[in-house]
Amino acid sequence: MKTKWLASRELSARPGRALATVSRAGRVLVTANGKPKAIMIPTSEATFARDLEMLDRVALAQAVQAIRTDSVVNRTDRLTMEEIDAEVAAVRASRRRQ
Numbered sequence: 001m002k003t004k005w006l007a008s009r010e011l012s013a014r015p016g017r018a019l020a021t022v023s024r025a026g027r028v029l030v031t032a033n034g035k036p037k038a039i040m041i042p043t044s045e046a047t048f049a050r051d052l053e054m055l056d057r058v059a060l061a062q063a064v065q066a067i068r069t070d071s072v073v074n075r076t077d078r079l080t081m082e083e084i085d086a087e088v089a090a091v092r093a094s095r096r097r098q
Helices: 008-013 015-025 048-073 081-097
Strands: 004-007 028-032 035-040
Touching: 004 008, 004 015, 008 015, 008 028, 015 028
Parallel strands: 004 028
Antiparallel strands: 028 035
């Protein structure tokens, strides 16, 4: 699927045309100063709940990927189960003290 690029200026100046572009193109990348800022996708009354669930899954996948990347950078991806259990126990103990 091809993505249409649209400047935020164009979106604010002609919102109706921008929505028509979304319907026609399937998805539109909104830019500000040439940098990506948002993605618009078509939806309808019949599909908006499913579309929102899909976007939630995308956000969750991005969060999981960020956590995985962070664990590699911080080298916590190499912790043993015993080290993980010790870390969890330490956090729980500190919470009980508060």
